[in-house]
Amino acid sequence: MDSYQITITTQDQQQLAFACRGDQTLQQGAEAENIFLPSQCGSGVCGVCTVHCQSGEFDMRDYNSEALAADAAEQGDILLCSTYPRSDLAVSTPYSYDLIHFESLAxxxxxxxxxxxxxxxxxxxxxxxxxxxxxxxxxxxxxxxxxxxxxxxxxxxxxxxxxxxxxxxxxxxxxxxxxxxxxxxxxxxxxxxxxxxxxxxxxGQFVLQESSLAPRYFVAGGTGLAPFLSMLTHMAEMMDSQTVELFIGAKHEKDLLAMEQLTALQQQLPQLKIHRCISQAEHTWQPDADEWIGAYRQSVLEVMKQTLKTAAEPVDVYVCGSPRLVNGIVEMTHTVSPESQLFYERFTTA
Amino acid sequence: MLCYQCEQTQRHDDKFGCISSEGACGKDANTSDLQDILIYQVKGIAQYAHRARTLGVVDRDLDAFILFALFTTLTNVNFTPARFQQLIQEAAQKRDAIKIRYEVAASEKGVEAEILSGAAAWQPPKAINELLAQASIAAVNAEQETVGEDVIGLRVLILYGLKGIAAYAHHARMLGKQDDSVDAEIERLLDYLASNPTDLEELLAQALEAGKVNLKVMALLDAANTDNFGQQTIGQARTSPVAGKAILVSGHDLHDLANLLEQTKDSGINIYTHGEMLPAHAYPKLKAYAHLVGNYGSAWQNQQQEFADFPGPILMTSNCIIEPAKNYRQRIFTIGPVGWPGVRHIQNDNYAPLIQAAKALPGFKEDSAEKTVTIGFGRHSVLGVADQVVEAVKTGAIKHFFLIGGCDGAVPGRNYYTELADNAPSDSVILTLGCGKYRFNDHEFGNIGGIPRLLDVGQCNDAYSAIQIASTLAEAFECGVNDLPLSLMVSWFEQKATAVLLSLLALEIKGIHLGPTLPGYLTPNLLAILIERFDIKVNQTAEADLQAALGQAA
CATH class of the missing domain: 2.40.30.10 (Translation factors)
Structure with a gap:
C-alpha cells in the first residue's frame, strides 16, 4: 500500500508532518507516529477532528453529515478519522500547536x-x-x-x-x-x-485486551512470566473476574519462578488456575496430592495443545518467552484453535 | 448492536442508530448487547416487583438495584462488558428472589399468583457466547417488523426517559432521599413496557406519566441537594488553577464529591470540579471546604483534552465518560455506575487510591491569574429577587426570558446555542442549566437594573428549579407558563435530558425548541404528533428562531 506525506500547518503557523498509508485514516497515520490530534469518536460522528485540506487527493467516507456539513466538505474541510490519503496532502488545523499531544519516551x-x-x-x-x-x-x-x-x-x-x-x-x-x-x-x-x-x-503493545470477554490463557516461558505477574496483579487490583489460566513452561522444577507470589495472587483472584509444565522433571519431583492439580511432566506446548483442543469457546492466548516458545504456541494455536486470538512478545537475548 | 439512545447516534441514508461493531460513544457491540439484555431482565424483575407491591411486598434494595442497573446503561456511563456479565447473573438471582416473595405473598393472601413469561421467565446462559447469541430477544427494536417503527419509537421514548429518571433517582438515593411511590411508578412503567404495548395513544399517555414521575424525582433530588448542602447561593466560582496537588471531579454526583471533600480535607490536596459538577460551588456546605478551590475545564466532550492537561487524578462520578486516552488512562478513576475496562474503580467510597495518586502526581506548580464565573441562581436565589424581576418585566426593562438548557456535545451545530445567547437582545434574561452553558458562560452579558442577564440555575436536574421559577413568575402575572415571555431552547444529548423533556411535556409546556437534532427514534409520524399537540419546534437558524421567539412574545 502506498504511503503519502501529510503536512499539517497549525493555526499558529507551526508545521509538522507524518507518513500515512492509503489504507489508514489520517488520524491512524498520525497516531502511528505518536502524534495525537484533537479527536473524539474516531468514527465520523462528532466532528471534533475537522481540519481543512489545502491540497491533495483523498477519499473521505463513512461519516455523518451532522459532523461535517456538505458545504463545509465542498470547501475542503475533512474529518481526520474518515479521510484516507490518495496523494500527499497539505492540511491546516483550526487549533494551535499546543493542542497536539506527542508521546515521547521520557x-x-x-x-x-x-x-x-x-x-x-x-x-x-x-x-x-x-x-x-x-x-x-x-x-x-x-x-x-x-x-x-x-x-x-x-x-x-x-x-x-x-x-x-x-x-x-x-x-x-x-x-x-x-x-x-x-x-x-x-x-x-x-x-x-x-x-x-x-x-x-x-x-509495548503486549497488554491486556480489557474489552474482550474471552477467557485469558497466559503462556510463560522463563522470565516471560514477568508481564503476566504484572497483568495478574493488575487484574487482582481491578477485581477483574475474567477467566484466567496461567501455563508456565520450565525444563526443571527449580526453574519455576515466583511461585510464592503466584500462590498469593490466587487468594485475590480465585478464578486463577496455574498449570506448571515441567518438560524434564526429575524423578524426585513429587508434588503432593493437591499440587498435582495443574502439574504436568510435559512441555507447555503439549499441555496447551490439549487444553485448546478441548476448550469450549475461542480464547485469548497471550504468550511471552523465547522465540522458540512463542513461535511454537502461535503455530499450534493457528492449527488447533484458529478462532482464538493471539497476543505475544518474544524475548531476545543481548 | 442497535443503539440510538443519544443525540450523537450514527445517521446513514436517513437510517438512525449505531449498528456496527462500535457505537459513536465508543461502546462496543458486546457491551451494547449485554446492556440490552440487562434492560430486558430489569423489565422482568419489575413485572414481579410491581405485582408483589400490590400484595404489600416492598423491597427497597431491589428498587435500588433497578435504578442502578438502568443507570449503568445510560449514554457514556459504563463500557465494561465483564461488569454487565456480572450484573446479568445478579439480575437473574434477584428476579428469582422477588418471584418467590411474590408467590409466597400471593399464597398468604389467598390469591392466585400470575404465571409470567417473556422477560420475567428468561434465564441467562452462563457462557458468554451463548448469552450473546440470545441478544436479539432484548434488542430495542425487537418486534419492529410486526408493530412498526412508531410503536417502537414510543416504547424507547418511555424506556430512555426511565433511564434518565433512574439516574436522577439514584443520585437522590445516594443522598438519602427515596420515595416508595416513585419506585412503584418506575416499576409499573417497566411492567407496562414488558407487556409489549402497541396502542399509540396509550403509549403517549404513559410517556407523559414517565414525565410526571420524573418531576417527583427531580423534586426529590432538589430536596436531597438542599437538605444536605443548603440552598444554592449566588457567588463566584474560580475557573483558573491554584498551586498545589489536585484532584478533578467530573460527572454529576454531589454525594461522591462531598465524601471526597471530607476524606481529603486535611491532605493538602485541592479539589476541582469539572463539567456538570460546577454548581457544587454554589452549595454552602460544599463550598465551606476551603480546598474545593475551583472549576477546571468545560463540558464533557472536551474531557480528552482537559483531562490530559490536568496534572492530577480524575474521578468520574456518572455520565459522561468517554474513552480515556492513553495519556491519562492510568490516572482516571470511576465510581458507582461508571466503568471503563482497565480503569480503576473506587469501591466502598474509599478514596485512598485516588488520594495516593494525587500525591504522586505533580499538581499545579503555580497560581494562574484569577478568573471566575458567577453561579448559584437556583430557585431560592432567583425567587428571592422575584419582586425585582416581576417589576422589571412590568416596567418593560425585561422583555423576554430564554431558558438555554441541557447537554453540550461535540458537533459544530451546537454553536447554535452560543449564537442564541450572544444575539439575545439586551432586554432579555438568559437562564442556563446543564453543561450546554459552557459554550458561552464566560461571555459578558451585563445586567438589567442589577439583575444579571445570565443566570445559571445549576445542573441539568435543576430543570426542576427552572420549572419552579417559571411557575412562580406565571403566578405573579396571573397567567400560565405558556403565556410567559419565555422561550425554552432545550439541547439534549442523553437520557437525563429525555426525562426532563417528558416532564416539560407532562406539564403541558408548549413550543419547546428541541435540538440540535431530533432523537433518531422520533419517526416523522411521532414528530407530527408532538408538533400538533405540544408545538415542539425543530431548530432552524439561531437568528430565525430568536426572531420567531421574540415575535411571538410581542
Whole structure:
C-alpha cells in the first residue's frame, strides 16, 4: 500500500508532518507516529477532528453529515478519522500547536533497591524511581509493558518487562535472566543497592485486551512470566473476574519462578488456575496430592495443545518467552484453535 | 448492536442508530448487547416487583438495584462488558428472589399468583457466547417488523426517559432521599413496557406519566441537594488553577464529591470540579471546604483534552465518560455506575487510591491569574429577587426570558446555542442549566437594573428549579407558563435530558425548541404528533428562531 506525506500547518503557523498509508485514516497515520490530534469518536460522528485540506487527493467516507456539513466538505474541510490519503496532502488545523499531544519516551533515574538471586540464572531486580522534573514519582505504564534499563556511564540499554502492576509510589520490579555474555547481566552481577540507573519508557503493545470477554490463557516461558505477574496483579487490583489460566513452561522444577507470589495472587483472584509444565522433571519431583492439580511432566506446548483442543469457546492466548516458545504456541494455536486470538512478545537475548 | 439512545447516534441514508461493531460513544457491540439484555431482565424483575407491591411486598434494595442497573446503561456511563456479565447473573438471582416473595405473598393472601413469561421467565446462559447469541430477544427494536417503527419509537421514548429518571433517582438515593411511590411508578412503567404495548395513544399517555414521575424525582433530588448542602447561593466560582496537588471531579454526583471533600480535607490536596459538577460551588456546605478551590475545564466532550492537561487524578462520578486516552488512562478513576475496562474503580467510597495518586502526581506548580464565573441562581436565589424581576418585566426593562438548557456535545451545530445567547437582545434574561452553558458562560452579558442577564440555575436536574421559577413568575402575572415571555431552547444529548423533556411535556409546556437534532427514534409520524399537540419546534437558524421567539412574545 502506498504511503503519502501529510503536512499539517497549525493555526499558529507551526508545521509538522507524518507518513500515512492509503489504507489508514489520517488520524491512524498520525497516531502511528505518536502524534495525537484533537479527536473524539474516531468514527465520523462528532466532528471534533475537522481540519481543512489545502491540497491533495483523498477519499473521505463513512461519516455523518451532522459532523461535517456538505458545504463545509465542498470547501475542503475533512474529518481526520474518515479521510484516507490518495496523494500527499497539505492540511491546516483550526487549533494551535499546543493542542497536539506527542508521546515521547521520557528517561528517568531510579535507585536500585534490591537485587535478589532467584536461581542460578535469574535475579529479581527492584527499583525506586526518583521524582522527575515535575515532581512526579510514578511511571505511566500499562500492565504488560516494558522499559529500557540503562547501564550507568554508557549508552547501552536493554528492554525488560515490568513484573509489578502500575502504582503511584514509583516502585518497579523485574525478573531478569542472566546471560554469561550479556552486558546488562554483567553490570547486574556487580551492581550495588543504592546505585542509580536510567529507565526509559514504558512502551509495548503486549497488554491486556480489557474489552474482550474471552477467557485469558497466559503462556510463560522463563522470565516471560514477568508481564503476566504484572497483568495478574493488575487484574487482582481491578477485581477483574475474567477467566484466567496461567501455563508456565520450565525444563526443571527449580526453574519455576515466583511461585510464592503466584500462590498469593490466587487468594485475590480465585478464578486463577496455574498449570506448571515441567518438560524434564526429575524423578524426585513429587508434588503432593493437591499440587498435582495443574502439574504436568510435559512441555507447555503439549499441555496447551490439549487444553485448546478441548476448550469450549475461542480464547485469548497471550504468550511471552523465547522465540522458540512463542513461535511454537502461535503455530499450534493457528492449527488447533484458529478462532482464538493471539497476543505475544518474544524475548531476545543481548 | 442497535443503539440510538443519544443525540450523537450514527445517521446513514436517513437510517438512525449505531449498528456496527462500535457505537459513536465508543461502546462496543458486546457491551451494547449485554446492556440490552440487562434492560430486558430489569423489565422482568419489575413485572414481579410491581405485582408483589400490590400484595404489600416492598423491597427497597431491589428498587435500588433497578435504578442502578438502568443507570449503568445510560449514554457514556459504563463500557465494561465483564461488569454487565456480572450484573446479568445478579439480575437473574434477584428476579428469582422477588418471584418467590411474590408467590409466597400471593399464597398468604389467598390469591392466585400470575404465571409470567417473556422477560420475567428468561434465564441467562452462563457462557458468554451463548448469552450473546440470545441478544436479539432484548434488542430495542425487537418486534419492529410486526408493530412498526412508531410503536417502537414510543416504547424507547418511555424506556430512555426511565433511564434518565433512574439516574436522577439514584443520585437522590445516594443522598438519602427515596420515595416508595416513585419506585412503584418506575416499576409499573417497566411492567407496562414488558407487556409489549402497541396502542399509540396509550403509549403517549404513559410517556407523559414517565414525565410526571420524573418531576417527583427531580423534586426529590432538589430536596436531597438542599437538605444536605443548603440552598444554592449566588457567588463566584474560580475557573483558573491554584498551586498545589489536585484532584478533578467530573460527572454529576454531589454525594461522591462531598465524601471526597471530607476524606481529603486535611491532605493538602485541592479539589476541582469539572463539567456538570460546577454548581457544587454554589452549595454552602460544599463550598465551606476551603480546598474545593475551583472549576477546571468545560463540558464533557472536551474531557480528552482537559483531562490530559490536568496534572492530577480524575474521578468520574456518572455520565459522561468517554474513552480515556492513553495519556491519562492510568490516572482516571470511576465510581458507582461508571466503568471503563482497565480503569480503576473506587469501591466502598474509599478514596485512598485516588488520594495516593494525587500525591504522586505533580499538581499545579503555580497560581494562574484569577478568573471566575458567577453561579448559584437556583430557585431560592432567583425567587428571592422575584419582586425585582416581576417589576422589571412590568416596567418593560425585561422583555423576554430564554431558558438555554441541557447537554453540550461535540458537533459544530451546537454553536447554535452560543449564537442564541450572544444575539439575545439586551432586554432579555438568559437562564442556563446543564453543561450546554459552557459554550458561552464566560461571555459578558451585563445586567438589567442589577439583575444579571445570565443566570445559571445549576445542573441539568435543576430543570426542576427552572420549572419552579417559571411557575412562580406565571403566578405573579396571573397567567400560565405558556403565556410567559419565555422561550425554552432545550439541547439534549442523553437520557437525563429525555426525562426532563417528558416532564416539560407532562406539564403541558408548549413550543419547546428541541435540538440540535431530533432523537433518531422520533419517526416523522411521532414528530407530527408532538408538533400538533405540544408545538415542539425543530431548530432552524439561531437568528430565525430568536426572531420567531421574540415575535411571538410581542
Amino acid at each position: 528517561q528517568r533515574q531510579a535507585e536500585i533497591l534490591e537485587i535478589k538471586p532467584i536461581n542460578d540464572d535469574v535475579v529479581a531486580l527492584e527499583l525506586q524511581l526518583l521524582p522527575d522534573a515535575e515532581d512526579m514519582l510514578s511511571l505511566d505504564f500499562e500492565a504488560g509493558q516494558f522499559v529500557e534499563l540503562g547501564i550507568p556511564g554508557t549508552d547501552i540499554t536493554r528492554p525488560y518487562s515490568l513484573a509489578n502492576a502500575p502504582n503511584w509510589d514509583g516502585r518497579l520490579a523485574f525478573l531478569i535472566q542472566l546471560h554469561p555474555q550479556g552486558q546488562f547481566s554483567q553490570f547486574l552481577r556487580q551492581a550495588k543497592v543504592g546505585q542509580n540507573i536510567s529507565v526509559t519508557g514504558a512502551q
